[in-house]
Amino acid sequence: MNGGQVGRSRSAVVQPCARCGARWAVQGKPLHWCPRCHGVLLSPAPVDAPAERRNYRWVARPPGRRTPAPQPVRRTGTTETPRYHQIPRWGLHDRPPAEAAAPRRPLAELTDRLTVLLLATAGVFGFAALAELGRYGILLRNRTRLIQPWLLWISDAAVTVSAVAAPVLALVSAVALVGWLAETRRAAYARLAESDPRSLRTLMLGCLVPIVNLVWPGIFLGEAARLRIADGGDPRLLRAVRIWWGAWLLNAALVLVTVPYRFATSLQVQADGVLASMWTDLAAAGVAVASLGLVRAFADLDLRGRPRARGRWVIATGPAQPVIEPVRRAPEAVVRDDAVVEDDAAVGDEDADAAPSEQQEVLAK
Known part of the structure; x- marks a missing residue:
């Protein structure tokens, strides 16, 4: 030891x-x-x-390792309660739980720019209609006078650029509208604790495939509108869907009418085709504006993006003015002196007796 x-x-x-x-x-x-x-x-x-x-x-312990020297114990004679002179910086960090990342929406980049795309589409189709109208004016003037080459070059450039840019913007806007339709239907079914029975693939095929897209977009929008109305939405929403559907069918009919003019060989038919193209471009611009109005109608906004004011029906307590005027006593008749017949002899006794009775009848009426 x-x-x-x-x-x-x-x-x-x-x-x-x-x-x-x-x-x-x-x-x-x-x-x-x-x-x-x-x-x-x-x-x-x-x-x-x-x-x-x-x-x-x-x-x-290993051989040769000594026990560390004992440290002197410092004893303080104070009996005060330990306290901090400032807020301590140590302790456990109660960090809030990280928020779950929102699921990536399909076609989100295009859907977020839907308003800009629809306005640009309407503007380009409007410019295309003006270019076709200018081309038709040049054709009319060219019947009697020659046209300057620079004017023809400007007209050709305007028609060509608008004919290429307008369909491209229309296709991009259609894809963005499909993304918006998918989100709108998903939100409407989510309020009912259900899932949308239409997949994104079904919506895209029904809205983008030619001929098929004449029928299915109206059906998809009608289902979403009925869900919104059942959830307390504006009852006029279904009427807005029908108006948009009618404009969409009218535009498709004008496109079918305009296509045969592209293969005409007669100058007069080609000139008529210019006018048909102008009306088709105007209808397409109208469809773009109607689409923007429909998108904002689902958001309870008007066409200019302002909150839509709703009218309220109240119980009427009574008419503002009485329907039947109260019966008032007629004033007494005043006999004018100049109305007395001068020739008293011409008036018989029978007429004299009838005059008071007629006066009483008039007063009664």
Whole structure:
């Protein structure tokens, strides 16, 4: 044993120090603190006691490694309650849970720019109609006078550019409208805790495939409008869908009428085709504006994007003015002096008797 320790036999009861490892023999009452380093003394136990009878365990150290020197224990005589001079910076961070990422919407990039696309489409089709009208005016003037080459070049460029840009913008706007229709139907069915039975693929095929898109867009929009009306939406929404559908069918009919003019060989028929193209472009511009109005109608907005004011029906308490005027007493008749017949002799006794009765009848009426 180390110096200062008492150990007369292997069965002596000792108390090991938890800090420096020294073992002190128990003589009488057990100690609590190590006399060497002031560390905590473990509970008394025989030197050769098995592990299950001890509340400590032996740790083997490499040869030559010394026990660290005991540090002096500083004792302060203050009895004040510990306190902070500033708000402590330590502690657990109660971070809010991260928000779940919103699911990626299909065709979101085009749907977010739907208003701009529809306005651009209407503007380009309007420009195309003006270009066709200018071409028709040039044809009329060319019957008697020659046209300047630069004017013909401007007319050809306007017609060509508008004929290429307008269908491209119309197709992009149609795709954006399909994305908007999918989101609108999904939101309408979500209010009823249901899912849309029409998939995005079905909506795209029904709205973009020629001939088929004359019927199915109106059906898809009608279903969404009925759901909105059932949820408290504007009852006029279904009428707006029917107006848009009629404009869409009219535009398709004008396109079918205009196509044969492209293959005409007569100058007069070609000139008529220019007018037909102008009316078709105007109808297409109208369909774009009607589409914008329909999109805003589903959002309870007017065509200019302002909140739509709804009228309210109230119970009428009574008419503002009486329907039947009250009966009033007629004023007494005043006999004028100049109305007296001068010739009293011409008036018979029978007429004299009838005059008071006629006056009474007039007063009664």
